[in-house]
Amino acid sequence: MNNTLYLTTTIPYVNAEPHVGFALELVQADVIARWRKAEGYKVRLQTGSDENSLKNVLAAERDGRPTAEFVGENAKRFEALQEALGIGADDFIRTSSDPRHEPAVRKLWHACQASGDLYQKTYSGLYCNGCEQFYTEADLIEGCCPEHGTKPETVRETNWFFRLSKYEDVLEKAIVSDALKIVPETKRNEVLSLIRSGLEDFSVSRSSERARGWGIPVPDDASQTIYVWFDALGNYVSALGYGTDEKQFEEYWINAGSREHVVGKGVTRFHAVYWPAILLSAGLPLPTRIHVHGYLTVDGQKIGKSNGNAISPVPLVEKYGRDAVRYYLLRHIRATEDGDFSVDRLEQAYSAELAGGVGNLAQRLLSIIAKNGIRVRPFQAPADEKSVQLTRNAVSDALEEGAFHIALAEIFGLIAYANKAVADTAPWALVKEAVNDPGDTTKADIAAETLGRLIGLVQAVATLTRPFLPDSAGTLLTWIENVANGEELAITPLFPKII
Structure with a gap:
């Protein structure tokens, strides 16, 4: 079995500071990467910033600053988000400045050109600067962009086009056979419906004048700049050294057992149709899986910079801790659907489920051990082993379908099982008996064995x-290791009261 996994997030525009909507995608990808590593996979998690966009140029102009300076500053904020959220990414690529990127995009262009899939034509269409995408009248809602609610402008110019229509049949077969698996099934069906309705060739360049001279020039045509979506999608291979470091590219793309993208529903078409077609044209393997998530909303409206309701994740992390923010996004936002973000619900989840659930379970047991100086060796009773294994299998199945909320619900079911075991065995009473009768070693042995079984359950939960929840689970596992080694414990709340 080839256990090499290449996993990516999308790369966001850097026309403003990061918001909690992108944090959702980061933590989803991070959980998949960490889980697969624990299963023995060799994982590379990739993220970055999409910088060669007209949207970024226009934002810089509004701010009265040079584009390179503007995008560079915001890119640093996106990169810093990894530390804030505890993201274990292996690489962060910047498409405007990373020396790996332009050679890869140019190589990809030449490969598609060699396949006869690039040609020039004059085109007139409705263009949304926010999406950096052309729309038909039928795509619009009351004449406005379905994503941004703004009226697109009519653009007429001569561009380079990609022969997307040529790949209808092969794309359909790949998706139907799950060679290219799209989860959830609702998004798979939407993509198949789009393909079966007939694919139109799409523009892969813009006039350099309209692009404000920002971006990667079309090879041998200085009047045109490569369209941001052809450019941006190329980051998935440029970050691996396509065109610059073929050894790494061979390992993580050509020969990888799994090539997976985590994407928002608004860019499904680009990742499940455009990108696979470009790869086919270039003679490269397809992604094996695309995980599609919904949007974060506020009062039913998508969170976003253009909607004016963006919420920064950084102050949330500073107040509640990064594990709490991760938990809320993973447990209380159904990954494949839209979900309303609420600070009140975040606080409720923090108090009732984190502090009152896993935090209380750990605190009750470890405090007894620390107070009485008991040396405990964690183990799992046969019945507990079965419950733990069933939970592990259920979590793995849920993650296969991108159902993070179900995965965590399964784990919290095990926490409930452990809490019941604590209530049933009443270890505090057993310890009290042993302390009150120090001459009876049997009572001490029974107390230590009971605590060992319960701590074994907590260890499995962690x-x-x-x-x-890498921080709190890591702390809990360290405490349990200290208990097993007979070391003194200084127990503090895993999830302290919110001030």
Whole structure:
């Protein structure tokens, strides 16, 4: 079995500071990467910033600053988001400045050109600067962009086009056979419906004048700039060294067992149709899986910079801790649907589920051990082993379908099982008996064995939880290791009261 996994997030525009909507995608990808690593996969997690966009240029102009300076500053904020959220990415690529990117995009262009899939034509269409995409009248809602609610402008110019229509049949076969698996099934069906309705060739360049001279020039045609979506999609291979470091590219793309993208529903078409067609044209393997998530909303409206309702994740992390923010996004936002973000619900989840659930379970047991100086060796009773294994299998199945909320619900089911075991065995009473009768070693042995079984359950909970809540689970596992080694414990709340 080839256990090499290349996993990517999309790369966001850097026309403003990052918001919690992109944080959702980062933590989803991070959980998949951490879980697969724990299963023994060799994982490379890739993220970055999409900088060669007219949207970024226009934002810089509004701010009265040079584009390179503007995007560079915002790109640093997106990169810093990894630390804030505990993201274990292996690489962060900047498409405007990373020396790997332009050679890869140019190579990809030449490969598509060699396949006869690039040609020039004059085109007139309705263009949304926010999406950097052409729309038909039928795509619009009351004459406005379905994503941004703004009226697109009519653009007429001569561009380079890609023969997307040529790949209808092969794309359909790849998706139907799950050679290119799209989850959830609703998004798979939407993509198949789009393909079966007939694919039109799409523009892969813009006039350099309209692009304000920002971006990668079309090879041998200085009047044109490569369209941001052809450019941006290329980051998935440029970050691996396509055109610059073929050894790494061979390992993580050509020969990888899995090539997976985590994307928002608004860019499904680009990743499940355009990108695979470009790869086919270039003679490269397709992605094996595309995980599609919904939007974060506020009062039913998509969170976004253009909607004026963006919420920064950084102050949330500073107040509640990064595990709490990760938990809320993963448990209370159904990954494949839109979900309304609420600080009140975040606080409720923090108090009732984190502090009152896993935090209370750990605190009750470890405090007894620390107070009485008991040395405990964690183990799993046969019945507990079965429950733990069933939970592990259920979590793995849920993650296969991108159902992070179900995965965490399964883990919290195990926490409920552990809490019941604590209530049933009443270890505090057993310890009290042993302390009151120090001459009876049998009572001490029974107390230590009971605590060992319960701590073994907590250890299993922490291990399963670690990909989701790396900080608190890591702390808990360290405490348990200290208990097993007979070291003194200084127990503090995993999730302290919110001030």
